[in-house]
Amino acid sequence: xxxxxxxxxxxxxxxxxxxxxxxxxxxxxGAGLSSGIPLGxxxxxxxxxxxxxxxxxxxxxxFAGGTAFLAGGDTIRNVRDLLGWATPTPSxxxxxxxxxxxxxxxxxxxxxxxxxxxxxxxxxxxxxIVTLALATAVWGPYFQNVRSNGGSAFDTRITLxxxxxxxxxxxxxxxxxxxxxxLRERWAPILLAAVILLLSADLVWAVVPVGSTAGxxxxxxxxxxxxxxGVAALxxxxxxxxxxxxxxxxxxxxxxxxxxxxxxxxxxxxxxxTHLVLGRGLTLVDAAFGAxxxxxxxxxxxxTVRGLDVARTNLIERNVALRxxxxxxxxxxxxxxxxxxxxxxxxxxVDVNEALCGIARTQKAGMVxxxxxxxxxxxxxxxxxxEFVAGLERGRIGPLERRLRVxxxxxxxxxxxFTVLPEQDVPMVVVNVQDITDRRxxxxxxxxxxxxxEEADRFKDELLSVVSHDLRTPxxxxxxxxxxxxxxxxxxxxxxxxxxxxxxxxxxxxxxxVDDLLFVSRAQAGHASLDLDxxxxxxxxxxxxxxxxxxxxxxxxxxVCEVDGVETVVADEHRVLEAVENLVSNGIKFTPPGGRVExxxxxxxxxxxxxxxxxxSGIDEDDRRRLFDRFFRSTQSEGLPGxxxxxxxxxxxxxxxxGTVTVKSAFGEGSVFEIRFPRAGPGSGAGVRDxxxxxx
Amino acid sequence: MLAADDDADILLLVRLRLERLGFDVxxxxxxxxALELVRARAPALAILDVSMPFLTGIEVTQTLRDxxxxxxxxxxTARARGADADVGIEAGAIGYVTKxxxxxxxxxxVRKALAVGV
Numbered sequence: 001x002x003x004x005x006x007x008x009x010x011x012x013x014x015x016x017x018x019x020x021x022x023x024x025x026x027x028x029x030g031a032g033l034s035s036g037i038p039l040g041x042x043x044x045x046x047x048x049x050x051x052x053x054x055x056x057x058x059x060x061x062x063f064a065g066g067t068a069f070l071a072g073g074d075t076i077r078n079v080r081d082l083l084g085w086a087t088p089t090p091s092x093x094x095x096x097x098x099x100x101x102x103x104x105x106x107x108x109x110x111x112x113x114x115x116x117x118x119x120x121x122x123x124x125x126x127x128x129i130v131t132l133a134l135a136t137a138v139w140g141p142y143f144q145n146v147r148s149n150g151g152s153a154f155d156t157r158i159t160l161x162x163x164x165x166x167x168x169x170x171x172x173x174x175x176x177x178x179x180x181x182x183l184r185e186r187w188a189p190i191l192l193a194a195v196i197l198l199l200s201a202d203l204v205w206a207v208v209p210v211g212s213t214a215g216x217x218x219x220x221x222x223x224x225x226x227x228x229x230g231v232a233a234l235x236x237x238x239x240x241x242x243x244x245x246x247x248x249x250x251x252x253x254x255x256x257x258x259x260x261x262x263x264x265x266x267x268x269x270x271x272x273x274t275h276l277v278l279g280r281g282l283t284l285v286d287a288a289f290g291a292x293x294x295x296x297x298x299x300x301x302x303x304t305v306r307g308l309d310v311a312r313t314n315l316i317e318r319n320v321a322l323r324x325x326x327x328x329x330x331x332x333x334x335x336x337x338x339x340x341x342x343x344x345x346x347x348x349x350v351d352v353n354e355a356l357c358g359i360a361r362t363q364k365a366g367m368v369x370x371x372x373x374x375x376x377x378x379x380x381x382x383x384x385x386x387e388f389v390a391g392l393e394r395g396r397i398g399p400l401e402r403r404l405r406v407x408x409x410x411x412x413x414x415x416x417x418f419t420v421l422p423e424q425d426v427p428m429v430v431v432n433v434q435d436i437t438d439r440r441x442x443x444x445x446x447x448x449x450x451x452x453x454e455e456a457d458r459f460k461d462e463l464l465s466v467v468s469h470d471l472r473t474p475x476x477x478x479x480x481x482x483x484x485x486x487x488x489x490x491x492x493x494x495x496x497x498x499x500x501x502x503x504x505x506x507x508x509x510x511x512x513x514v515d516d517l518l519f520v521s522r523a524q525a526g527h528a529s530l531d532l533d534x535x536x537x538x539x540x541x542x543x544x545x546x547x548x549x550x551x552x553x554x555x556x557x558x559x560v561c562e563v564d565g566v567e568t569v570v571a572d573e574h575r576v577l578e579a580v581e582n583l584v585s586n587g588i589k590f591t592p593p594g595g596r597v598e599x600x601x602x603x604x605x606x607x608x609x610x611x612x613x614x615x616x617s618g619i620d621e622d623d624r625r626r627l628f629d630r631f632f633r634s635t636q637s638e639g640l641p642g643x644x645x646x647x648x649x650x651x652x653x654x655x656x657x658x659g660t661v662t663v664k665s666a667f668g669e670g671s672v673f674e675i676r677f678p679r680a681g682p683g684s685g686a687g688v689r690d691x692x693x694x695x696x
Numbered sequence: 697m698l699a700a701d702d703d704a705d706i707l708l709l710v711r712l713r714l715e716r717l718g719f720d721v722x723x724x725x726x727x728x729x730a731l732e733l734v735r736a737r738a739p740a741l742a743i744l745d746v747s748m749p750f751l752t753g754i755e756v757t758q759t760l761r762d763x764x765x766x767x768x769x770x771x772x773t774a775r776a777r778g779a780d781a782d783v784g785i786e787a788g789a790i791g792y793v794t795k796x797x798x799x800x801x802x803x804x805x806v807r808k809a810l811a812v813g814v
Contacts, residue, residue, distance in 0.1 A: 465775065468774070469747070469774045469775055472774040473703055473795065476709070476774070477703070477705040477709060479796045480713075480799075483798065483799055484709070488716070502708075502709075505705070506705060555725070555726075589702075592728070592750060
């Protein structure tokens with residue numbers, strides 16, 4: 001059987017018993033039921049207590065004990081009634097009954113302690129006020145009854161007074177129970193109903209004359225009260241657990257609480273009216289109850305007013321602090337040098353500061369209400385959204401370098417970060433933005449400058465190496481032949497003259513090298529001087545080829561010259577000749593025996609082209625790109641005399657004439673160098689310095 | 697004895713020097729010719745310029761060593777820094793002479809090379 005079934009069955013049995021008692025109150029059956037019902041209720045409470053277990057069982061065990069004693073008292077009276085014996089006051093039945101009340105009180109004390117750990121002055125005072133009010137309104141007649149038996153013996157009066165006293169205590173605790181927010185539990189109203197029924201029945205019993213018909217109903221009320229008590233115990237044991245004790249703050253008065261306090265205040269005049277109507281005089285006890293209650297109400301009222309005052313002061317202080325804090329935030333926000341925006345959880349801009357308007361190049365109105373993503377570079381939307389979501393979770397993100405697109409469409413670089421503002425009702429994010437476009441541009445410029453400097457440094461090294469190499473070769477011949485001429489005693493005059501001629505030729509070569517070096521250097525600096533005249537490139541090509549014939553023959557290389565008529569340009573004849581010479585000399589040098597060098601001159605619109613092709617080893621792509629660097633030597637020409645400075649001179653000469661130089665080559669398949677000179681001379685053509693067109 | 701240099705003036709200079717010292721001298725204008733002459737005529741000593749078309753002096757030396765030839769090699773270099781010399785010695789050259797050189801420099805290098813052998 002399930003717990004609910006057991007519970008329902010028990011309740012059914014209890015109800016049936018009470019109904020049976022109601023129908024047949026007299027006789028042995030009535031007596032048996034009036035003893036059996038409270039004992040059954042006590043048993044139900046014990047069962048409930050066992051199921052609760054631990055400290056939570058204690059109040060219910062106390063209740064069970066109390067109910068059992070009350071059942072005991074009743075049983076004694078019933079047995080005596082059945083035997084036809086009168087029951088005096090006080091009797092054993094009273095002693096047994098009066099053992100039951102303290103246990104009920106203890107049960108409530110334990111219950112209230114378990115429910116409400118937060119001792120709270122307001123709750124205590126409220127409970128006391130309500131208790132005293134009820135006491136003033138209701139307990140007056142109760143004690144009146146005790147006094148009306150004034151003629152009785154002292155022990156009778158003591159016994160009669162003991163009942164309402166315990167009742168009052170029980171009432172106080174029940175009130176305290178209500179104020180401890182216990183009524184949220186499903187079993188609590190049942191328990192409260194049981195207590196109210198018990199106390200009401202006690203009251204009625206005390207004031208009605210003995211033997212009246214009301215007496216039977218009082219008995220029924222008592223039995224119903226025990227039954228309800230048992231049901232409450234069983235309900236409590238099936239509840240999952242007692243709800244967490246409420247942490248009661250110093251109670252601030254709400255309308256409910258005012259009503260609760262207003263009603264007891266009305267109890268005093270109503271009690272006075274009752275006494276007057278019934279023609280009874282007010283007693284000292286009534287006055288004491290009433291006065292105590294009023295003092296308590298005043299105390300409570302005072303503390304309420306004080307509480308209100310404190311609350312108001314706190315509120316004002318909090319408001320002031322909040323306003324100051326807001327002002328501080330606003331001041332920081334507005335005057336910050338960093339661009340700031342507040343953004344809601346959806347990513348919409350709520351507010352922006354001046355600095356951000358400056359960065360975004362727009363007005364505040366142009367930004368507020370728009371999604372901040374509108375200002376993020378479109379390609380970055382995905383990643384920035386992810387960062388924003390992560391930022392909402394983690395509280396902050398950044399700083400990150402991000403591209404932004406500002407109002408006028410310009411792309412800028414920004415250092416950005418998010419911070420989620422703490423303790424906001426809705427998520428609020430502060431986005432900070434610093435424009436670092438200039439910094440990044442400067443970094444890029446610096447990198448370029450750095451590369452240029454490294455290039456210059458490399459150039460310096462190359463210069464040293466090339467100058468050293470290219471100058472040493474003629475110098476070797478000059479020194480060597482002069483030494484021969486001076487020291488070779490066996491040499492004839494003709495031989496000596498021959499040595500000196502070689503020395504002289506190499507001196508000229510040296511001179512030309514120094515001159516070339518100077519020319520390249522000046523051309524680089526942009527102030528090389530040219531001796532301009534009308535020059536026939538065809539004639540120059542033929543001259544160069546004729547001059548190169550012996551060298552070519554010595555190297556086993558065929559050399560041919562193809563010229564289409566007269567092709568004139570305005571140029572420095574000496575320099576143009578040198579450029580063609582260098583290309584031809586390189587061609588022969590890099591062409592193995594059996595190969596061929598072709599020199600071709602032809603008009604090409606407003607320019608004249610000189611092409612020097614060879615069947616040499618060719619040049620790979622990397623080398624082609626760097627070929628005309630002043631002192632570059634290709635990997636194939638490692639150490640070739642003149643090759644380093646040679647092409648650099650060609651380039652310098654072509655550049656100063658406003659022409660172009662290009663090379664087509666494939667590694668292993670020979671190369672074709674082409675130089676173009678504008679017909680009209682330097683400054684007329686589309687020649688661009690430093691622009692080597694490289695084509696494969 | 698073999699001399700190889702692509703600069704005709706220097707080649708003649710070296711040849712004259714060596715003839716004055718009493719050697720028979722073969723000459724080559726480039727690396728390829730030099731290599732063929734060494735293979736064909738097995739000279740007592742090869743004086744090779746580093747900077748020559750088609751095959752540099754260092755490459756010629758390296759090829760000879762790879763082929764098992766033990767002909768002593770002296771390198772002529774126009775580089776101011778010692779890099780060529782170091783690479784050359786590593787490739788198997790016995791000595792080097794830096795341009796410009798005096799009669800004494802060359803004579804000294806040749807005698808030393810012949811005295812040491814390989």
